[in-house]
Amino acid sequence: MKIVALCGVGIGTSAILKVNAERALERLDIEADVTAADIASVKLAAADAQVILTSSELVPSIGKTNADVIIIDNFFDLDELTAKLEEALG
Amino acid sequence: MSLPPLPLDAIDVGLHVPDWRAAVGAAGAALERSGSTGPGYTERMVGVIEEFGAYVVIAPGLALAHARPGPDVLTEGLSVVTLAEPVVFGHPHNDPVNVILGLAVTTGDEHVHFVAELANVFNDSSIIPALAAAPDAATVRSLLGITAPSGPEATNEESK
Numbered sequence: 001m002k003i004v005a006l007c008g009v010g011i012g013t014s015a016i017l018k019v020n021a022e023r024a025l026e027r028l029d030i031e032a033d034v035t036a037a038d039i040a041s042v043k044l045a046a047a048d049a050q051v052i053l054t055s056s057e058l059v060p061s062i063g064k065t066n067a068d069v070i071i072i073d074n075f076f077d078l079d080e081l082t083a084k085l086e087e088a089l090g
Numbered sequence: 091m092s093l094p095p096l097p098l099d100a101i102d103v104g105l106h107v108p109d110w111r112a113a114v115g116a117a118g119a120a121l122e123r124s125g126s127t128g129p130g131y132t133e134r135m136v137g138v139i140e141e142f143g144a145y146v147v148i149a150p151g152l153a154l155a156h157a158r159p160g161p162d163v164l165t166e167g168l169s170v171v172t173l174a175e176p177v178v179f180g181h182p183h184n185d186p187v188n189v190i191l192g193l194a195v196t197t198g199d200e201h202v203h204f205v206a207e208l209a210n211v212f213n214d215s216s217i218i219p220a221l222a223a224a225p226d227a228a229t230v231r232s233l234l235g236i237t238a239p240s241g242p243e244a245t246n247e248e249s250k
Contacts, residue, residue: 009158016148023209074148075148
């Protein structure tokens with residue numbers, strides 16, 4: 001299972017999303033590899049990913065993908081991340 | 091693992107700004123004042139938002155302004171700006187914003203040293219309104235759990 005945490009420049013926001021996604025996955029007892037990526041590298045990073053986590057603002061930049069794109073409103077809200085990951089992966 | 095030092099001059103409390111550009115500008119000025127960044131970094135943070143939109147508004151009321159590492163980043167740094175009146179960045183859920191964090195890192199990987207700590211602090215949903223209401227820079231530091239001394243006086247304390 002591979003999950004991509006996506007932000008515009010690949011530092012800061014995607015790293016926060018990655019850390020909190022890992023915490024949510026731990027709650028769900030799901031094993032997954034979470035990678036932080038930026039828009040420039042998302043095609044490669046997400047080629048074999050099941051899920052892309054990102055902000056609504058960046059969805060148009062992702063382009064075509066086979067991964068489920070999950071929009072996260074509050075990157076710090078573990079309840080939101082847990083519920084959305086559970087829905088996508090459960 | 092701990093946050094960057096966040097000296098008092100990297101914090102600006104209760105600013106009056108007209109729009110998101112000025113808000114990001116204040117976060118950039120605070121980074122520059124504290125010695126973390128040089129001229130140009132602020133414009134690059136604004137450029138990220140112009141290019142990718144308001145995704146930097148990662149939680150209700152909170153923007154994490156940042157740009158890629160570059161020669162204008164002298165040392166990793168964090169700044170905190172709070173606004174007297176919130177401004178709109180254009181985010182569909184998390185506007186308006188009254189707390190702006192400015193982030194500067196020297197390499198793509200360096201930030202992971204403190205990003206987990208940042209997540210720890212902000213996973214508590216009461217922290218953003220508490221920061222927005224903080225009356226001074228010292229309160230901001232203590233809300234973020236930064237207990238290390240700051241500034242030249244603190245250095246003297248440490249050397250005693």
